[in-house]
Amino acid sequence: MIGRKSAEQIKKTLVSAVPVDEKVTVVGRNVVKGLPGEVTVASSEIFPLVQGVFLSISAAVRSMLERTPPEIASEIAERGIYLTGGSSWIRGMDQLVANETRYKINTTKHAQRTVVTGLGYLAEHPKLAARYSIPLKEIRG
Numbered sequence: 303m304i305g306r307k308s309a310e311q312i313k314k315t316l317v318s319a320v321p322v323d324e325k326v327t328v329v330g331r332n333v334v335k336g337l338p339g340e341v342t343v344a345s346s347e348i349f350p351l352v353q354g355v356f357l358s359i360s361a362a363v364r365s366m367l368e369r370t371p372p373e374i375a376s377e378i379a380e381r382g383i384y385l386t387g388g389s390s391w392i393r394g395m396d397q398l399v400a401n402e403t404r405y406k407i408n409t410t411k412h413a414q415r416t417v418v419t420g421l422g423y424l425a426e427h428p429k430l431a432a433r434y435s436i437p438l439k440e441i442r443g
Contacts, residue, residue, distance in 0.1 A: 303330050303331045303333050304328050304329075304330035305330070308328040308329065308330060311326060311328060312326055312328060312343055312348070315345075316343060316344075316345040316348045317348060317352055317392060317393070318345060318349065318392070318393040318394040319356045319359075319392055319393065319394035319395045319397065319398040320393075320394035320397050320398055320401075321345070321346070321349055322345050322349075322393065322394065323344075323345060323346070324344070324345040325342055325343065325344045325345070326342070326343055327340055327341070327342045327343075328340070328341060328343065356395075356398055359389075359395075359398075360398055360399060360402040363383075363399055363402065363403060364402060364403065367403060374434060378405060379405065381406075381408075382405050382406030382407060382408050383399060383403065383405050383406070383407050383408065384408045384409075384410075384416075385399065385407060385408065385409050385413070386410065386413050386414075386416045386417050386420070387413055387414060387416075387417050388413060388414050390409055390410075390413045391409075391413055396409055
């Protein structure tokens with residue numbers, strides 16, 4: 303059994319959207335013996351647990367690109383895809399999306415702030431937001 307700090311260390315060190323070769327040693331409590339203990343966890347043990355999530359994300363990105371209006375698709379082809387939000391910081395996410403889409407991938411140091419800033423901008427410019435929106439029924443297909 304490990305604590306939150308150890309779980310966070312494992313997540314930050316070992317979770318990746320693409321296979322990596324990393325290890326981390328954490329201290330916790332052996333639930334059988336009830337005593338403190340140490341265990342080394344390898345990224346190869348973690349990757350199969352999270353791979354399905356990343357495959358779902360890449361499938362959703364491809365699906366979104368297939369449904370993107372031509373005028374927006376041409377901008378994406380020219381400028382690339384911008385990854386935003388906390389998930390964009392996951393190691394290998396940019397590589398996975400690039401491999402799946404063959405587009406240039408852009409990231410930012412302020413990924414979480416860009417989501418809020420973009421939504422705020424669209425809220426202040428509803429005509430622009432409407433121009434780039436896709437009706438929900440089209441997304442659900």
